[in-house]
Amino acid sequence: MSDERVVHAACPHDCPDTCAMLVTVDDEGRAVRVAGDPDQPVTRGFLCGKVSNYLERVYSSDRLLHPLVRAGPKGAAEFRAVSWDEALDLVAGTLRGVRERHGGEAILPYSYLGTQGFLQSDTMSARVMNALGATNLERTICATAGIFGTVATQGPSPEVDPELWPHCRLIVCWGWNPLSTAPHLWRLILDARDAGARLVVVDPFRSRTARVADEHVRPLPGTDAALALGAMRSMLDAGLLDEEWCRAYTTGYDEVIARVAAEPVNYWASLCGVPAEQITRLGHDLALRQPSLVRLGVGAQRHAGAEMAYRTIACLPALAGSWRHTGGGLSYIPTAIAGAVDSSPLKRADLRPGPVRTINMSSLGAALTDPELDPPVAALVVWGSNPAQVAPDALAVRRGLSRSDLFTVVLEQFMTDTARYADVVLPATTQLEHLDALFSWGHHYLTWNDPAIAPRGEAKPNTEVFRLLAARLGLDDPCFSVTDEQMLAELFASAPGAVRLEELRRRGWAKIDLGQGAAPHAAGHFATPDGRLALRCDQLADRDVDPLPHYDPPAEVADPELSARLPLALLTPKTHLFLNSTFANQARQAGAQPEPYVVVHPDDATPRGIRDGSLVRLFNDRGDCVLPARVSDNARPGVLVAPMGWWGHPGAQATTSQRLTRLSRAPTFNDNRVELEPV
Ligand SMILES: Nc1nc2c(c(=O)[nH]1)N[C@H]1C(S)=C(S)[C@@H](COP(=O)(O)OP(=O)(O)OC[C@H]3O[C@@H](n4cnc5c(=O)[nH]c(N)nc54)[C@H](O)[C@@H]3O)O[C@H]1N2
Ligand SMILES: Nc1nc2c(c(=O)[nH]1)N[C@H]1C(S)=C(S)[C@@H](COP(=O)(O)OP(=O)(O)OC[C@H]3O[C@@H](n4cnc5c(=O)[nH]c(N)nc54)[C@H](O)[C@@H]3O)O[C@H]1N2
Ligand code: SF4
Ligand SMILES: [Mo]
Numbered sequence: 242m243s244d245e246r247v248v249h250a251a252c253p254h255d256c257p258d259t260c261a262m263l264v265t266v267d268d269e270g271r272a273v274r275v276a277g278d279p280d281q282p283v284t285r286g287f288l289c290g291k292v293s294n295y296l297e298r299v300y301s302s303d304r305l306l307h308p309l310v311r312a313g314p315k316g317a318a319e320f321r322a323v324s325w326d327e328a329l330d331l332v333a334g335t336l337r338g339v340r341e342r343h344g345g346e347a348i349l350p351y352s353y354l355g356t357q358g359f360l361q362s363d364t365m366s367a368r369v370m371n372a373l374g375a376t377n378l379e380r381t382i383c384a385t386a387g388i389f390g391t392v393a394t395q396g397p398s399p400e401v402d403p404e405l406w407p408h409c410r411l412i413v414c415w416g417w418n419p420l421s422t423a424p425h426l427w428r429l430i431l432d433a434r435d436a437g438a439r440l441v442v443v444d445p446f447r448s449r450t451a452r453v454a455d456e457h458v459r460p461l462p463g464t465d466a467a468l469a470l471g472a473m474r475s476m477l478d479a480g481l482l483d484e485e486w487c488r489a490y491t492t493g494y495d496e497v498i499a500r501v502a503a504e505p506v507n508y509w510a511s512l513c514g515v516p517a518e519q520i521t522r523l524g525h526d527l528a529l530r531q532p533s534l535v536r537l538g539v540g541a542q543r544h545a546g547a548e549m550a551y552r553t554i555a556c557l558p559a560l561a562g563s564w565r566h567t568g569g570g571l572s573y574i575p576t577a578i579a580g581a582v583d584s585s586p587l588k589r590a591d592l593r594p595g596p597v598r599t600i601n602m603s604s605l606g607a608a609l610t611d612p613e614l615d616p617p618v619a620a621l622v623v624w625g626s627n628p629a630q631v632a633p634d635a636l637a638v639r640r641g642l643s644r645s646d647l648f649t650v651v652l653e654q655f656m657t658d659t660a661r662y663a664d665v666v667l668p669a670t671t672q673l674e675h676l677d678a679l680f681s682w683g684h685h686y687l688t689w690n691d692p693a694i695a696p697r698g699e700a701k702p703n704t705e706v707f708r709l710l711a712a713r714l715g716l717d718d719p720c721f722s723v724t725d726e727q728m729l730a731e732l733f734a735s736a737p738g739a740v741r742l743e744e745l746r747r748r749g750w751a752k753i754d755l756g757q758g759a760a761p762h763a764a765g766h767f768a769t770p771d772g773r774l775a776l777r778c779d780q781l782a783d784r785d786v787d788p789l790p791h792y793d794p795p796a797e798v799a800d801p802e803l804s805a806r807l808p809l810a811l812l813t814p815k816t817h818l819f820l821n822s823t824f825a826n827q828a829r830q831a832g833a834q835p836e837p838y839v840v841v842h843p844d845d846a847t848p849r850g851i852r853d854g855s856l857v858r859l860f861n862d863r864g865d866c867v868l869p870a871r872v873s874d875n876a877r878p879g880v881l882v883a884p885m886g887w888w889g890h891p892g893a894q895a896t897t898s899q900r901l902t903r904l905s906r907a908p909t910f911n912d913n914r915v916e917l918e919p920v
Contacts, residue, residue, distance in 0.1 A: 257683020609641020
């Protein structure tokens with residue numbers, strides 16, 4: 242009999258499902274199986290097509306196993322292997338030199354949720370960066386604009402527990418493609434459908450989710466607020482607004498009604514490009530098919546006016562009376578749940594020697610190439626992210642990464658496009674090789690991750706690398722020597738969300754209880770300043786923003802001059818089998834989706850002489866790329882779709898804009914005008 246043991250783990254990737262995994266380890270210490278935990282109510286015993294062959298990732302022969310120092314031109318991925326001592330001495334010595342020459346702010350940390358673990362995402366790293374007085378990185382690349390908008394309307398809320406979605410009779414997936422991007426939350430939607438729920442998808446693109454929906458509503462990109470206002474008007478016209486609930490639990494009902502009464506459904510139809518009958522059906526369904534749920538994704542918040550779009554959409558369930566019902570209301574990121582365990586104290590912002598500047602991660606290209614920036618970014622330290630592929634305006638990013646006077650350090654598991662530009666590459670452990678605990682931005686569970694195997698080669702956890710760097714940088718505060726175990730003990734000391742560390746560790750997962758109950762806002766209790774849902778948002782008025790729901794148009798998509806020259810709008814959503822750019826180097830995932838492409842509607846293809854399979858050049862003033870065309874009405878006329886994530890050339894990311902959204906400085910990947918020509 243072999244002596245196998247099963248270890249509790251957590252999928253670390255930036256996905257709302259945050260699956261509880263079981264890792265089987267044999268008596269030689271080798272992981273032989275990964276599986277979804279059958280007892281975890283959202284994971285339900287399966288892992289997705291990205292992660293089910295995780296052992297191929299962990300044991301891949303492409304893993305970075307030793308520190309590397311650049312031995313060729315930047316971007317060429319020519320390195321020589323060195324010892325940890327040599328690599329760390331070089332990094333610490335260079336960071337010290339940069340700080341002496343330009344000050345700490347010339348150091349820019351760059352990280353995101355490559356791992357979502359409380360520890361490995363940004364704890365010891367944050368302490369070191371804070372102590373050095375490095376620039377503060379504003380991490381807005383993912384969901385920020387939508388959070389700003391939904392919070393403006395309903396405050397930070399636990400939102401609707403996805404385990405209650407099966408109660409719904411209508412689910413609207415708005416700018417969300419869960420069949421690909423949240424396969425476990427998708428199962429809960431399927432449960433609702435089995436019980437009779439109708440599924441509506443709001444998306445310009447016929448995504449995999451849209452393909453199987455009962456109804457597909459296809460607005461022009463960035464016009465979702467117009468669609469929502471049209472739906473409100475249709476409810477008003479039919480006498481379907483829940484005035485009683487709104488008067489009891491919202492602010493600004495009469496003003497919003499006056500606003501909504503000002504324009505007919507036809508007016509909004511002409512702005513968003515959705516037929517008035519369909520808008521009306523959406524409005525009526527939301528009011529009549531209770532419990533009704535609007536579930537927003539990230540796709541519709543990648544436009545200049547995104548905050549107002551999400552805020553306006555968040556008013557719909559209130560007007561429809563959905564919050565009265567178990568399962569009804571609005572969900573995006575369950576902000577109260579996702580924030581229940583506050584890891585910010587672990588980052589020790591108090592270590593900063595004084596105020597520091599902020600650089601937005603979605604403006605990396607500008608930050609690295611702006612000759613006026615004072616101090617310049619002279620050192621870039623990257624972990625848990627692949628900015629050469631995922632940051633907008635990729636050619637600018639790559640010009641920046643190519644600078645000979647920039648010192649770049651990348652902590653990575655694989656030789657990503659970003660790592661190719663590094664001066665020093667430090668090998669990182671995978672989730673099976675380090676300790677962590679994870680929050681979720683999709684469901685209400687925390688998940689534990691014990692290390693299952695020893696680190697491969699000389700790979701080290703991010704926390705350990707920054708501990709070693711701290712010692713070499715002469716940072717001697719005791720906080721730089723606490724262990725990972727000690728940090729987790731501190732994080733859970735007060736049993737946040739009523740979760741105790743022992744319980745979490747023993748079972749591998751635990752549900753957060755904020756006392757939200759099954760219908761958290763049936764009787765108000767919003768976390769807004771006055772506890773009421775803000776149909777009128779006075780905090781916006783304080784910022785000189787119209788406090789009533791309205792349509793704030795996209796920047797490039799709605800620009801008539803630009804559209805004369807660049808007539809097509811481009812969306813760059815996620816792929817089915819990569820997670821952003823993660824997994825693009827793995828044989829099974831890349832084999833199933835081997836190359837990037839652009840979906841073109843026949844009305845746009847034919848006049849340009851483009852046939853299905855033709856190579857086309859996609860371009861605008863920022864950059865270009867050559868891709869095969871897929872001619873199909875999965876794209877809307879005038880709207881192209883080129884999914885993101887492949888390695889090598891930045892692809893359509895060469896055309897995306899560094900423009901930020903108006904209210905929360907988030908990226909505008911889907912607010913992008915381009916033209917197309919055959920090659
Ligand atoms: N398979 C897979 N899963 C993932 C990821 C992945 O890359 N691949 N990434 C993970 C991450 S980091 C995130 S943030 C989530 C994202 O998950 P999703 O929110 O599903 O992400 P997207 O695919 O970017 O966008 C969803 C849809 O929005 C549509 N869309 C674009 N512009 C608009 C618009 O103006 N209005 C409307 N109504 N729709 C619009 C797109 O066409 C797309 O089909 O998924 C996570 N899970
Ligand atoms: N055009 C376009 N661009 C987009 C988007 C879009 O929809 N369209 N979506 C945006 C969104 S929503 C997001 S969230 C960002 C995501 O952008 P990123 O966070 O950069 O996402 P990934 O491409 O998954 O890169 C994560 C990297 O972290 C590494 N990693 C994983 N675990 C660890 C670890 O423990 N330690 C270390 N050191 N490294 C680790 C992985 O190997 C991987 O290379 O992309 C954004 N970019
Ligand atoms: S990527 Fe998402 S769905 Fe896939 S295993 Fe990880 S958490 Fe689960
Ligand atoms: Mo994201």
